[in-house]
Amino acid sequence: xxxxxxILADLTKIKITxxxxxxxxxxxxxAAGKLTSVFVGVCFGLLLLACGSAVINHIQERRxxxxxxxxxxxxxxxxxxxxxxxxxxxxxxxxxxxxxxxYNGGKLALGLAVLxxxxxxxxxxxxxxxxxxxxxxxALVGAIPPAVGWVAAGGYIFDKEIxxxxxxxxxxxxxxxxxxxxxxxxxYKKAGFPxxxxxxxxxxxxxxxxxxxxATVVTGLLIPFFNVVDFSFVYYSLFIGGAxxxxxxxxxxxxxxxNISFKFAFRDINLFALLVVVVISIDKLII
Numbered sequence: 001x002x003x004x005x006x007i008l009a010d011l012t013k014i015k016i017t018x019x020x021x022x023x024x025x026x027x028x029x030x031a032a033g034k035l036t037s038v039f040v041g042v043c044f045g046l047l048l049l050a051c052g053s054a055v056i057n058h059i060q061e062r063r064x065x066x067x068x069x070x071x072x073x074x075x076x077x078x079x080x081x082x083x084x085x086x087x088x089x090x091x092x093x094x095x096x097x098x099x100x101x102x103y104n105g106g107k108l109a110l111g112l113a114v115l116x117x118x119x120x121x122x123x124x125x126x127x128x129x130x131x132x133x134x135x136x137x138x139a140l141v142g143a144i145p146p147a148v149g150w151v152a153a154g155g156y157i158f159d160k161e162i163x164x165x166x167x168x169x170x171x172x173x174x175x176x177x178x179x180x181x182x183x184x185x186x187x188y189k190k191a192g193f194p195x196x197x198x199x200x201x202x203x204x205x206x207x208x209x210x211x212x213x214x215a216t217v218v219t220g221l222l223i224p225f226f227n228v229v230d231f232s233f234v235y236y237s238l239f240i241g242g243a244x245x246x247x248x249x250x251x252x253x254x255x256x257x258x259n260i261s262f263k264f265a266f267r268d269i270n271l272f273a274l275l276v277v278v279v280i281s282i283d284k285l286i287i
Contacts, residue, residue, distance in 0.1 A: 007075045011058055011086065012051035012093070019274075020145050021047040023169055026277045027149030029284045030161060030228055041104030042152040046113055046145060048097025053117045055090035059083055060125050067191040070184060105152030112151065116144040132196040135177045142173035164226040165280075168219045172273050175212035179266035182209070206252040209262075213249040213269055217242035220276050229283040241275045244268075 008014075024046045028039055058065070058076050066077035075081040094117075102110045124138035143166040150162040181188060181195060182205065188195050196205060221242055224235050248268045251261050 007080050008089075011055050011075050011081065011089065013054040013057075014051070017047055017050040017054055020050045022274075022277050023142070024145040024149040026280050027146030027155075027162060027165060028153045029149070029281050030146075030165060031150045031153035031155035031159075033284050035285065036153070038104040038152065041100050042109065042149060045097045045100030045102075045104060046148055048093045049101065049113050049117060050097075050145075052090045052093030052097060053120055055086055055093065056117075056121045057125055059086050059090070060121065064129075064191040064193065068184075068187040070187055101148075101152075105148065108157065109148050109152040112144055112148045112157075116141055116148075119144075128193060130194070132194040132198060135174055138177075139170045139173035142176075143167065143170035145169075160226050161228045164219075164223055165228060168216070168223060168276060169273070171212070171219045172216045172269065175209050175216060175269055176266070176273075178205070178209050178212070179262050179269065182206075182262040183266065206254075209265070210249050210252045213252075213265065214246055216269060216272065217245055220272065223276065223280070229280060231283050231287050233287070234279045234283050237275065237279045241272055245272045 021043050025039070025043050028042055029035070032039075058074060061071075062074075062076040062083070065071035065074050072078065076083060076086060098110060098114070101113055120138075120141045124134060124141060127134040127138065146165045146169060147157060147162055150159070150165075151157050155162060178196065182197075182202075185195055185197050200208065220238050223229065223238065245268055249265055252265060254261070
């Protein structure tokens with residue numbers, strides 16, 4: 001049983017899909033200002049859809065996964081589960097997730113979620129094999145989930161509040177991916193993926209990623225100016241978190257930057273994104 005749960009967690013990329021659910025939740029909370037009866041259905045429905053999309057991604061990348069040390073032990077390339085079983089699992093997840101999201105969030109919420117799935121599996125994943133800059137259009141997959149939560153709670157899709165929240169997660173997605181790439185550059189090359197190190201030196205990329213991290217901080221600091229939150233503690237929390245991230249990110253400008261620096265920067269930028277989710281939620285639900 002334990003092994004089956006481990007396979008399921010790996011196939012659904014549960015650590016990533018849980019965070020996708022959290023960004024959906026923050027969009028819902030930001031719009032509703034409270035937890036309504038449909039909140040659980042919307043979040044769980046989106047989680048199931050994200051998990052189904054992750055399983056499809058495993059199927060799509062099973063051959064390249066087999067070539068990389070980090071991914072060769074994933075369920076499909078290691079033979080722990082067949083492609084046929086993975087297809088069935090993804091179908092079940094997508095059907096139940098769609099039904100839950102439609103029932104609780106409505107047509108527009110489901111439409112946005114399906115768009116995100118199609119963009120991720122149908123556009124971004126194939127584009128990664130063609131261009132090292134695929135993450136720029138691919139970052140849209142980080143921007144849509146908060147909008148799903150927002151419209152499911154009754155918000156208008158073009159409200160300025162959700163535009164800045166979604167824009168924050170769009171910007172965050174770029175350095176998030178590039179930092180991971182810098183830590184695993186050789187493995188990506190071995191698997192045949194085009195990498196951005198083909199066009200820029202390591203030092204140049206360190207500076208580019210630093211700029212994107214600062215852009216993530218600046219976008220996060222703009223959130224209070226779009227009437228997303230009401231209380232001053234959010235301003236101070238985001239400012240302190242932003243200053244901390246910028247200070248740590250500045251280590252990437254060192255001439256002797258190593259892989260460990262990229263790993264810590266990857267952790268730090270994800271913690272800052274989590275901070276944004278937490279402070280918005282506290283502002284709406286507790287204070």
